[in-house]
Amino acid sequence: MSETKISKLFTELNQLKWSVVSKGVIVGLFAGFVVALYRLGIEFATEKSIEIYEFLKHNQEYIIVWIVVIVVVGLLIAWLIKCSPESKGSGIPQVEGVVLMGMKMRSFFIIPVRFIAGILSAFFGVSLGREGPSIQIGACGGDIIASKLSHNKLEENYLITAGASAGLAAAFNAPLSGIIFALEEIHRSFSPNILLAATTAALTADVVSKTIFGLKPVLSYVDIPALPLSQYGWLLLLGILTGVVGALVNKFVLVSSKVYDVLPAWSRPMVALLLALPFGLFLPQVLGGGQNLVQLSETAQMTVGVLFVVFIAKLFFTTSSFGSGIPGGIFMPILSMGAIVGSIFAQTLSGFGIPASSIAILCICSMAGVMAGSVKAPITSILLMAEMTGSLVHLLPVAAVAFIALLTSDLLGIHPIYEVLLERLVDKDHVNKKHDNIVLEIVVEMGSDVAGKKVSEVNWPTGTLIAGIRRGQKEYVPNGDFIIYHGDYLIVLSSEHELETMNTCLNKLCRKN
Structure with missing residues (x-):
């Protein structure tokens, strides 16, 4: 590339941050409103499912009628999934595939399928959460806005990430968690432009959500006293336990997916809805996400x-x-299982000095631990608990359990659940790749293979063009002798047919193994 073209590229990147701020507000408004509607629909349907099962329990002659309804709705959901396979399951792996691998996302199909299939499923009380779908709906909003207002592929990527952040913020009334989730899980790297886009979108969506649902946190806790220092020793055991539970959740999810793969695709939603029937009749406490x-x-x-x-x-x-x-996520079910584990832990060890007043805080710690052990997003887990309780008093015990659980899960050889689901998605080729040229912005982490080396010393993937390197506020056009330091941002141009391979290889080179 000529110096003029490179200079123009840097100028466009510098202007990009103000562009993503203004468009991030629009994304936040769109995502906040649409996700709020989806949230209202899911909550209404879940409440009705409890009433339906209560009616069936006392009027058993109608169970046959309900089974017929299950067959019809199951076939309808299967047809909707066939029409929009990107709407299957959580939605988070699909968003990661778009952001990290350049996959295609048919946003105008995904949103209506998410609404119809998700709300229909909720009427049967399936144990799925709204948070994952909300993240994908928000990302679709970012994609739609970007398609209308942006002609820069890198900016489109940022706005999709911003939409995902707004989706979680609106679903949980948790803007900080939405911002960090976008960086930690969706984009898996830090960039000032991503941070600006995610922040503006998440805060805007949170305003919309709070206007509709009020200021009360999604999970309303009673007044929780601080955990006494004398009880901190139990956090080690709780962290190990929740790490094991997080690993167990991941294993069961993957086994369940493989079992369903044996069945014809048209029958899978029907089977899931039929399995919900005995739970609704005999153990209605487990219906829905688990709030x-x-x-x-x-x-x-x-x-x-x-x-x-x-x-x-x-x-x-x-x-x-x-x-x-079935379109639905496991975010909230994971948190609910964490709360149950925390309560079991606290009550079991009550004879060893754990007071009843500590049960609530140990439940909060356990929720963060199970989520960190399964999703492998500890910072998001910690912030989510802080926003749910509305207090930072419990930050230390929550953080301790989250990181111990993460370590335990790592020692057990468990991979992040959404990463594994993304790999399965790519293997099945349910999502098509984009075929557009794109600019990649990749941060160099401390301890990575690239940090501290000259450009010429790195075994770059075939076709790599390092157009520039941003270091702080300065920008460089590197030659072979230019030394790359951790914290640098590589500006890479990718050809359309090498996008996925190049992005994967560059991330391996620039991240600490």
């Missing part, structure tokens, strides 16, 4: 024996629902 289970766990309204049964049921119900491919 009610969090509240029951932290107030110790169930004994250890009952909690254990509920945990096993929730684990099986969640994995059987999610493995079918």
